[in-house]
Amino acid sequence: MKLNLPVAVEKAFKQLESCGFCGYLVGGCVRDFLLGTPPTDFDMTTDATPDEIIACFSDHRVVETGIRHGTVTVMIEGMAIEITTHRTEGDYSDNRRPDTVAFTRNLADDLARRDFTINAMAYHPKKGLIDLFAGSQDIKNKMIRCVGDPHKRMAEDALRILRGLRFAAVLGFTLETETGIAIRQNCGQLCYISAERIAAELDKLICGKNAKAIILAETTVLGVVIPELLPAKNFDQMNPHHCYDVLTHTAVAMETLAPVPRLRWAMLFHDLGKPATFTRDEAGVGHFKGHSKVSEAMARARLTALRIRKSIIDSVCLLIKYHDTLIESDKKSVKRWLNRLSEPLFRDLIAIKRGDNLAQAPEYRDRLASLQRLEVLLDQVIAEAACFSLKDLAVNGHDLIGLGITNGAEIGRILNRLLAGVMDEVYQNEKESLMEKAKEIHKC
The missing domain is CATH 1.10.8 (Helicase, Ruva Protein; domain 3)
Structure with a gap:
């Protein structure tokens, strides 16, 4: 296996070799190469100590980004390359970070500490792929599997619980049986993880091509960090407009949207207020009066707790607020909505409404034609440079x-x-x- 590497990465390999050390590409970039996806980041591991790395790259800018854990960032031709000393790790008493780190000259020891097999491969231009835990085979089998004992891996660092689900959602992979069991049994440990780290994983997870399957299959795990999902699971809407329970409708609707976090967050929460507002009329038909307002409040509270940026929260909440509001298909109405939301957010609202309708019973997808007309009118208003602000x-x-x-x-x-x-x-x-x-x- 021979990879076509950026010039900066090749220079990093040669520089380490000229100083008597050996470096390897490791982790996500190797995984991405095997998946046929161009890597965006290049991380290396080496038998050089942090001080030796700094000395070796003395003619380059070096940033001590994680020196205590053996990581420095080297700038080569404008590219930032993280280089970390091979290491082993002690116990994780806080369920997030190792209490102690010991440097080693042994690559195998370093790979053995990693989370999943697809992230535990290394590459060297002359030695080729080093795959001690069959990560390449797991990629072929589209499987997420822990390195070593999955229960130990999850207990060490609870963020791996969400990382496992995120990789499954983004790559369209399934969880290996024991890895899945370990994720579910240890999910309560997510309470030890910072909101920012949880939000970063969830942003990627909900935008994954397999997000629907993960949300529906792993609701209990995700419910630890988004408890508003739990009442929606299997909640029968008892309404002819809907062929799915609340959570399935939500997951199906999400899948219709572009993988943009604000869109996916808005769709994830748009109907979560339904269980709290459910009533039945004399005919036994379910209704959800005021559910948009309740869903909006749920979204604002949860996304704020996850420390998501306020501008994103505000956009998400506006989309939820108006997702069920009727919009007339005429230019006057379009201009009023543009004044209220701005063009990008109005286009987002149309996408939300379309996805919502596509996830309803087939015989009630009558809003799709009017939404298409609305988009045509929107394009005309913008092309005419009409006044709406x-x-x-x-x-x-x-x-x-x-x-x-x-x-x-x-x-x-x-x-x-x-x-x-x-x-x-x-x-x-x-x-x-x-x-x-x-x-x-x-x-x-």
Whole structure:
């Protein structure tokens, strides 16, 4: 096996060799090469100690990114390459990090400490692939399997629980039987993991091509970090519009969306308020009045607890809030929604509505045609450079001040009235006529 490596990586190999050491590519980049996916990061392991690595690359910029654990980052031709000394690890008393780290000259010892076989392979340009735990075979079999005892691996570092599910979701792999059992039996240990690390894994997991299968099969595990999923599992909607229970509908709808975290988060939470709002009418049909509001509140609370960026949370919550709102298919309505959401978020809302409808009973997928018409109208409005925000209005606050209107609140009221009139095509977006309308509004 011969890999086509970037020049910077080849130079790193040669530099280590010139100093009397041996380096290996390791982990995700080797896995990605075998999967036929271009690696984005290149990590190396070596028999050189951290001090020896620093000395070896003295003519390059070196950052001591994790010196206590043997890791330094070397900058070669603009590429950051993490180089870590071969190491063994002691106990993990905090369920996250080893209490002690010991450096070793033995590559096999270093590979044996890693989480999954697909991440425990190494590569050297002359020696080829070093695969001591059959990771390449597990890639062929599309399987996630722990290195060594899976129960020990999960107990050492609880984040591996989510990493295992994330790899299964992203790669479309299945969990090896004992690895799956260990993940489920140890999932309670996720309480020891920081919110930021959990969120980083979940971002990738929900965007995976196999996210639906993992969410439905491993709800109990995911419920440790997203407990709002648990009531939705097998919750019968008792409504002819729906052919799935709440969680299955959610997972099916998610799969229709582009793998963008804000879209996937919005769809994951859009109906999780249904169990709390469920009622049945006299005919026994299920209804969920106010579920959007409850789902939005659930999403905001959970995503805030996961320390997800506020701008993402705000976008997710707007999409959930309006996911079930009827939108008229005309230009006036499109402009009003653009004013409310912005173009990117309005397009996201249409995608959410389409996915929601696609996950309903086939005979009730009647919204798809109107959503398509809505997209056509949206494209037309954008192409026409129509006015749908104050910045597009032909007059501004300075113009109104020129009319002698100095009160800020009054200026805001007039501008918003003018904008509403322009969006509803009552007024033309022309400065002269709008100034006259402004005078009339001010007098009212």
